[in-house]
Amino acid sequence: MADSAAEARIDQSLVARALLGDDRRAFEQLLRRHQGMVRAQLCRLLHGDEAAADDLAQETFLLAWRKLDQFRSEARFSTWLHRIAYSCFLQTYRTKAWAARHAEDDGMEQLPAPTNAMDLRLDLARAMRHLSSAEQAVLLHCVQLGLSHEEAAYVLAMPLGTVKTHATRGKAKLKTWLSAWHEAAGEERVP
Amino acid sequence: MNPKHDHDDNDDIDIDIDIDALLRQSFDGPTPDAGFCDRVIQQLPPRRRRSAWPLVTGVLIGAVMCSLSLFSSPLWRAAWHGWLVGAWSSSTIIMLSTMAAMSLLALGWTLAEADDH
Secondary structure, three states: OHHHHHHHHHHHHHHHHHHHOOOHHHHHHHHHHHHHHHHHHHHHHOOOOHHHHHHHHHHHHHHHHHOHHHOOOOOOHHHHHHHHHHHHHHHHHOOOOHHHHHOOOOOHHHOOOOOOHHHHHHHHHHHHHOOOHHHHHHHHHHHHOOOOHHHHHHHHOOOHHHHHHHHHHHHHHHHHHHHHHHHHHHHHHOO | OOHHHOOOOOOOOOOOOOHHHHHHHHOOOOOOOOOHHHHHHHHOOOOOOOOOHHHHHHHHHHHHHHHHHHOOOHHHHHHHHHHHHOOOOHHHHHHHHHHHHHHHHHHHHHHHHHHHO
16 A cells, blocks of 8 residues: 555656656656556457557557646546546447457357366456456456556446446356356366 | 465366456566557657637637626726726726636636647
8 A cells, every 4th residue: 555655656746747847758757667557458458459559558658648737646647547548449449349350259158168277267368258348347457457446437437336336247257157167177077 | 366276277276266366367467668668758749838828818708708798787887987097996896806707717618628629
């Protein structure tokens, strides 16, 4: 918690330097501190398309540079960046039916049962794609990126209750699917 | 991290699946820089300076709107006379307050429009 507060203070001072002195080096430090997580967020949202994620990440940081004076410190700087990145993602891909092109067309029942932990991780990734886009986004931000429910609600522009509901439902679905596969794998191993 | 998932990948899956731990394990973490920051820094445009035109436009629009709306009012004439002779009558104060308020409203509107563009 203390680390998080210290990080937030460093970000705020860098933002102030970038704004008051038009200091590009301060913004460069902000960029270096946060590019990794923003690109990871976008890469996950784009199901591993690193080139598209980098394009969107670049757009995100250019937008952050232009709108830096609108950062009000009501959220952490990293959360603000995640919000811009998610907004860029929605604007770019909502109208392109990107999700439809990348959606897997095999049904859940066709997935083979995982036989070891590596299979389970691979199938977890495939199972994630069968969640609704809102459930995927909530689990990505709350569990994998480590945001609080409140921060995820800010990033995704969703009511807090909706975020909690999506998180609970998404985890329940994954647990059900993965448990079913586990049971199937157990039955196969029994002679 | 959940220790029960940290052993060998070939071990059998624990029946009690911890979804949070699995999701965290499947996340690769921050993406390495690999020249990304340098590319972005080169693309940064010069920062736009906030121009003075919204302020001037807002004040002018507010003053004109106020003048038009109060032109036929006796309050306006009384205030104008008071202003000319340097007497701070109540009508003068009301007129100036109204003009200031309308100017601020118009200023807020122009600032919002400028941000949108």
